Amino acid sequence: MLEGKTIVLGVSGGIAAYRALELTSMLKKRGAAVKVIMTKSAAEFVSPLSFRTLSQNPVALDMFAETDCWEVEHISLAKAADVFAIVPATANVIGKIANGIADDMLSTVAMATRAPMVIAPAMNTGMFENEAVQKNIETLMSRGAEIVMPASGRLACGDVGRGRLENLDVILDAVSGALRKKDMTGIRVLVTAGATREAIDPVRYITNHSTGKMGYALAQAARHRGAEVTLVSGMTNLTPPYGVKTVDVVSALDMYHTSLKHAENSDIIISAAAVADFRPIEVAENKIKKDGRTSIEIELTENPDIISEIRKTYPEKFVAGFCMETENLIENARDKMEKKGLDLIAANSLCEEGAGFGTDTNRVTVFTNEGEPVLAGGSKYEVADVILDICTANLKK
16 A cells, blocks of 8 residues: 555654654555655754665755755645654644644644644653643544554653553554545444354363454454444454454354444444354363373354344344355355355355465455355455455445
C-alpha cells in the first residue's frame, strides 16, 4: 500500500522525536517517499541531517528559509502528501492544529493539506490527561484525523502512566490504513481467528497448527476500509490490528459464547478460526502422570458448531466461513457451505504451496450462492480484500 506514496512526516519537539527516525526508515523500506517537516523544538532533540539522510529528501524547518525551488514550500508539501502524519505530536502542536493556528512550517502545512491525517501523541501523562488536550484530540477526531493513542509505561521524566509513543508498527499500520478507500464505513464486521485449545489437564491441551494470520488480515483490511471490526481471537502470537476491538478466548466453548454474543450487533460474520471439533469429556484436575503406562485413552465429545449456530440464530446476517481440505476441495467446500447455510465459503488446500498454515500468503477459491467461484491468491491481506469485496457487494444487494 505504501509503494510509490508520499508521506509527509511532521516531527514535533519531544523526546520521542528520535523514534521518528526509525519510522522514516520503515516507510522508506516499504517504498514510500518521505518528506519531513520539523519544528524548531524537534531540532533540539534530533538533527535535521539525520532525517535528511534517512529520507533522502530535504527537511523543512524554517518557513522563511530561502530555497532553490520556486514553489511555495508549505503549499507544495501540503499537495504532495498522500498521508500527513505527525509523529510524535506534542500538546502544543495538537492544540495549534485543533484551533486553526498556523505559525510555523508544520502547523501551516497541516492547515493547507487535504490529505488524510494520522497523529500520534506523546507527552507526560498529566499533559495528555489535561482536559484541554483531550478536547483538542476529540476535535481532531471529529474532523476525521486518525489518532494513534499513546501507550502506558515509564516515561522519560520518570513518571509511569499513559503518554509513551505507541509502537511504530501500530503507527505504520495506521498510516497504511489512511491510504485505503473507506468503502466499508458503517458496516460492522465480526471475525474469528486463531486456534482453540481444549484442556486435557493443567499442563496439556489439544490444538492445531493455525497461526491466525488469515483472520487477522481480514480484521485489518476491514478496519482499513472503514468498518467497525470485532476480532474474537483464539491462541496466536500476533499483535491485534490497530483500531480493532479484540476479545481473546481459549477454548471452542469460549469462542462459541463470545461469537454468538457479538454476532448480534454485526452485519458480516467471517469465521476464520480453526476451532477444535472435539474436546475431552473430562479435564484432569492434576497433571496426568505416566506411571509406567505406554498408552492412554482420552474420551472426546463434540464441540458446538459455531458458524451453524450463528446462521440459525441470525438468519438475516451475512455469514462467511473457511474450509481447509487435503482432498476433494470443491466438493467438500460446496457440501460444507450447504450444510451450514453459509453465504460464502473460502476454500483452500493444505497440499497447495503457499496456502497452508503459518504462511504469509494464501490461495483460495471463493464460493457464493450466486455466480461463478472466484480465485484469489497473494498475500493474506490481498486475499482478505477479495473476500471483503464479495461480502460487501452481496451485503448491499
